[in-house]
Amino acid sequence: MAFILILATVIFFTSPTYQRIFYSKILKQPYPENGVKSQKNADSTAQDKNDVTKTNNVVKIKEKSKPVEKITVKQKIEKSEKRDTIWAETETIIAGISELGARIVSLKMKEYRHNHIAGVVIDSAHQGSNYVEIITEKSPGGAGMMINNVSYDSLLFSVESNIKGKKTLVKKGDEAAISFVTKDALGNMVEKQFSFKGDGYTIGLKVKNNLLNNSRLTISWPSGIVGNEDKKSLYQTEDRKAHYFDGQNVQHLQFNKPYKEEVSGFFRWLGVSSKYFFVAIIADTNNDADLKIIAFDEYSTEGKDGKKNKKINYSISYQLTEQGNEAQFCFYTGPSKAEELYNKHLKFEKILFPVLGWTKYFFWADRWFPWLAEFVLWLLLVLYRLTRDYGVSILLLTILTRLVTYPLTQSSMKSMSRMKDLQPKINVLRQKHKSNPSKMNQEIMALYKKEGVNPLNPGCLPMFLQMPVFIALFVVLRKAIELRGAATIMVPWIHDLSLPESLFSFEKLLPNGIPIYGSNFAVLPIVMAILTYFQNKMTIKDPNQKMMIYFMPVFMLVLFNNFPSGLVLYWTSSSALGLVQQYYTDKKRRKNAALVKSTLSSQVKKQ
Numbered sequence: 001m002a003f004i005l006i007l008a009t010v011i012f013f014t015s016p017t018y019q020r021i022f023y024s025k026i027l028k029q030p031y032p033e034n035g036v037k038s039q040k041n042a043d044s045t046a047q048d049k050n051d052v053t054k055t056n057n058v059v060k061i062k063e064k065s066k067p068v069e070k071i072t073v074k075q076k077i078e079k080s081e082k083r084d085t086i087w088a089e090t091e092t093i094i095a096g097i098s099e100l101g102a103r104i105v106s107l108k109m110k111e112y113r114h115n116h117i118a119g120v121v122i123d124s125a126h127q128g129s130n131y132v133e134i135i136t137e138k139s140p141g142g143a144g145m146m147i148n149n150v151s152y153d154s155l156l157f158s159v160e161s162n163i164k165g166k167k168t169l170v171k172k173g174d175e176a177a178i179s180f181v182t183k184d185a186l187g188n189m190v191e192k193q194f195s196f197k198g199d200g201y202t203i204g205l206k207v208k209n210n211l212l213n214n215s216r217l218t219i220s221w222p223s224g225i226v227g228n229e230d231k232k233s234l235y236q237t238e239d240r241k242a243h244y245f246d247g248q249n250v251q252h253l254q255f256n257k258p259y260k261e262e263v264s265g266f267f268r269w270l271g272v273s274s275k276y277f278f279v280a281i282i283a284d285t286n287n288d289a290d291l292k293i294i295a296f297d298e299y300s301t302e303g304k305d306g307k308k309n310k311k312i313n314y315s316i317s318y319q320l321t322e323q324g325n326e327a328q329f330c331f332y333t334g335p336s337k338a339e340e341l342y343n344k345h346l347k348f349e350k351i352l353f354p355v356l357g358w359t360k361y362f363f364w365a366d367r368w369f370p371w372l373a374e375f376v377l378w379l380l381l382v383l384y385r386l387t388r389d390y391g392v393s394i395l396l397l398t399i400l401t402r403l404v405t406y407p408l409t410q411s412s413m414k415s416m417s418r419m420k421d422l423q424p425k426i427n428v429l430r431q432k433h434k435s436n437p438s439k440m441n442q443e444i445m446a447l448y449k450k451e452g453v454n455p456l457n458p459g460c461l462p463m464f465l466q467m468p469v470f471i472a473l474f475v476v477l478r479k480a481i482e483l484r485g486a487a488t489i490m491v492p493w494i495h496d497l498s499l500p501e502s503l504f505s506f507e508k509l510l511p512n513g514i515p516i517y518g519s520n521f522a523v524l525p526i527v528m529a530i531l532t533y534f535q536n537k538m539t540i541k542d543p544n545q546k547m548m549i550y551f552m553p554v555f556m557l558v559l560f561n562n563f564p565s566g567l568v569l570y571w572t573s574s575s576a577l578g579l580v581q582q583y584y585t586d587k588k589r590r591k592n593a594a595l596v597k598s599t600l601s602s603q604v605k606k607q
Helices: 004-014 014-024 124-130 338-343 356-362 363-387 391-403 407-432 439-449 460-479 522-537 543-560 563-606
Strands: 049-055 060-065 085-089 093-098 103-115 131-133 143-147 167-169 173-184 189-197 202-209 216-221 241-245 249-255 259-273 277-302 305-319 326-335
Touching: 004 249, 085 103, 085 305, 085 356, 103 326, 131 249, 167 543, 202 216, 202 249, 216 277, 216 326, 241 277, 241 305, 259 305, 338 363, 356 363, 363 391, 363 460, 391 407, 391 460, 391 563, 407 439, 407 563, 460 563, 522 543
Parallel strands: 085 167
Antiparallel strands: 049 060, 060 259, 085 093, 093 103, 103 131, 143 216, 173 189, 189 202, 202 326, 216 305, 241 249, 241 259, 259 277, 277 305, 277 326
């Protein structure tokens, strides 16, 4: 009944009926019939409230309900003036830098493609359009600059470097620099020099100005980062987050509405992450700086129906008082790949598995869960180096997890088996004293005491102790970019372990798919549901729980059909191993019971 209620609740809160109630009763707005969400006018009702706190020499200023300015570039250049985009291509990225403001307006990831299929070579003529882009289209881009609160993002820069065809190719092992210059209001030269290495995802930035000393310099990344580029599944989306590092700890921020936070103190970097990618502004040292993080609404059009989806993105800026006429920064602009993040030695890896919201107060999960998830990811990568197949690595990881938790699972199964053996006697007592519940409970408790069984712990504690490991595996397999585009020989028709399995789709017949189930037909969730059925059949003997034997497989099938296939592979493998373990546990129990019965019988005959 509990699972039925959960399922009914999920259906209700995702239905148009609830949305109409939400808009009419809570937001006091008409429901947008075209599927485009309306937005409250915060200007009419909001009152500015500033909360200022100071902790560990860090001042935080939070502004609530304050209208956030739109992130736009004020282009004051005449239409007749020409501005080009200069391109720099390395082994890993393709960066486009506009002469307007010398801003990075495009960043393509050469190692990651949309709808990538492992082993398939894409025609070189179409590669550029297929690369993953992490800067939102028509946005202000990145590497914005202000000196003493005067913006240079709308000024026209000229290129000083000798670039043929407006494009620079940087091979592995080489380095290249592109300089952009303009003049400030006093006629002084201002230079922004970008440097690129042939490999890696770091872009250097050097700012030069004769009057820069003792000036307030701000480097910003106003466009945020593109959200998850794969939109095949509802479960694939993940909210973006902002992060900053004070030299010791990494702090994480996540908002669900427009918001602004200003932080003062000593900081090395700040950044914004999506599910698979990360952008950070990095200072050359731990500086006394002011950080500004603005959460703003970003609308994107998805699907054939053109419905708009609203998500929070983050504009970030790093401001300091420069002690010299030359300032150096760099940007990390690449995947949230464990190896890349660890190699920077800036605790970038802490952005992978942050614990936010109320969950961080659950047994202090923010202290131990990130470490556990990082360890699980490290183990997965070690296994991959041995097998060169992430599917096989997931199977080995499942086996290792089962071996480590074997004492707990075995204890759980033995406890449940003993409860199962007592079930016929309990049913007799229930039937005998059904008119006297008090007497029935006394008799049942007396039976538990006689048999030495604890009814309050028939295996729940061992199961509970395993949950952190299972949750860590769940999170790692769902978030690891290493699985993106990874195929496996274990399931040949799966070409991307980070996406839901799809043997075929019936989207043409049912454009909206089957409610809750989706539009993909997947084999692994069906296999997992069958295994769940047999496992329940072996363990559940209580007539009052008979419904669970049939409901749980269906529930798991619907739930996992849209999960990443790597995660479903793990769960299916774990279910298969659990079924084998349950079979041999029951077989051993029956053998021991027969041996005891035979021994007692022989003793009776001797007497």
